[in-house]
Amino acid sequence: MKKALLLVLLLTVLGVHRHWAQTTQRPAGTKTTYTNPLPVQFGDPYVLYTQGTYYLYGTGGGATRGFAAYSSKDMVNWRPEGQVYFYDNKNGWSDPNAAWGGAYWAPEVYEVKGKYYLFYSAQWRVNPTNETENFRIGVAVADKPTGPFVDLASKPIFDPGYPIIDANLFMDTNGKAYLYFSRCCYKHPVESEVADLARQKGWFSQIEESWVYGVELKPDFSGVVGEPVLVLRPPVSLSDKQADWESRSVTAREVNRRWTEGSVTFKKDNTYYIMYSANHFGGQYYAIGYATARSPLGPYIKAVNNPVLQRNTDRGGSVTGTGHNSIAYSPDGKEMFCVYHGRTAKTGDERVVFIDRMQVTNGKITVSGPTTTPQKIPSGTSALR
Helix, strand or coil: CHHHHHHHHHHHHHHHHHHHHHHHCCCCCCECEECCCCCCCEEEEEEEEECCEEEEEEEECCCCCEEEEEEECCCCCCEEEEEEEECCCCCCCECCCCHHHHCCEEEEEEEECCEEEEEEEEEECCCCCCCCCCEEEEEEEECCCCCCEEECCCCCCCCCCCCEEEEEEEECCCCCEEEEEEECCCCCECCCHHHHHHHHHCCCCCCEECEEEEEEECCCCCCEEEEEEEEECCCCCCCCCCHHHHCHHHHCCCCCEECEEEEEEEEECCEEEEEEEECCCCCCCCEEEEEEECCCCCCCEECCCCCCECCCHHHCCCEEEEEEEEEEECCCCCCEEEEEEEEECCCCCCCEEEEEEEEEECCEEEECCCCCCCEECCCCCCCEC
16 A cells, blocks of 8 residues: 555656646747737837836827837837826826817836936916917836826926927937927928929928927936937938938828927947938838937938838838837847837738847947848847747
């Protein structure tokens, strides 16, 4: 009897050990690739990497009058963290009943001295002239990247007197902080040879434009230092090499606007790079270019190899509307990624997230995308199941 019990016990232990060994060994079908688009429905994606975890923020993503977040260990598999910013926090200054549901757009989160700061744009409730586009930029703070974020003040960072969106923060190596933003096209008609062409062709009577500005921020992010400086704008002359790609929303008769928006700034080898998006965010020609400078507020010179990311449908692909990017690095820091939104034939009008490798070599940015075929997982990442 005792021998029988010992035999049963031994077999049980062996079975448990075998099961444990099988479940801890890597499966034969382990994935070493990922495929765009990622299963995240975000516009204007921004990635923060802190303490070994990536956090993804963006426009939409299931948030109601605020912003949601996702987290990941590998920048490929993302899990929802829920809504992290709500308009009705104790210092909320926005109007959730204004056009576009309050227009809670383009959040970006930065870690500074153990705190997390969320920069974003929304409709300002102070609107005595009832402007349809009354966007301003605010900043909220939290103790964790998943919030809850609370506005620093019950008003925007500053009021330039016109609608602004797409905040991007750049911290220079000397400790100074700079805010970049886009002045909206709204009520901003601009004369140019492109505007002349549109009138001659009978397409549009005027062309409105959005321009990117930069301004120094106070160290506590409570306001700005000095006046904003014009950093980027659409080309004035048709002979400008940038005019063709930056004017496609007009020349394709999509809309009477030319955008310069969604900027992101970084520094490498004493050169300042600013990436930006042009054309209509809701159209197929939304694309990304960049410019370089020797100081954070310019003057910036646009690159001859622009655009560095655009639709691929004219080359047999299915991706359009590629734009409003941020930058992220692989877990081991060896690879640089362009994180952006786009649309495919399958996703339709829904914006979804893509990540593709980018390189900066001898002052030149290249982006290896948009891709929809299997790509190697980011370096320094454990193989995915």
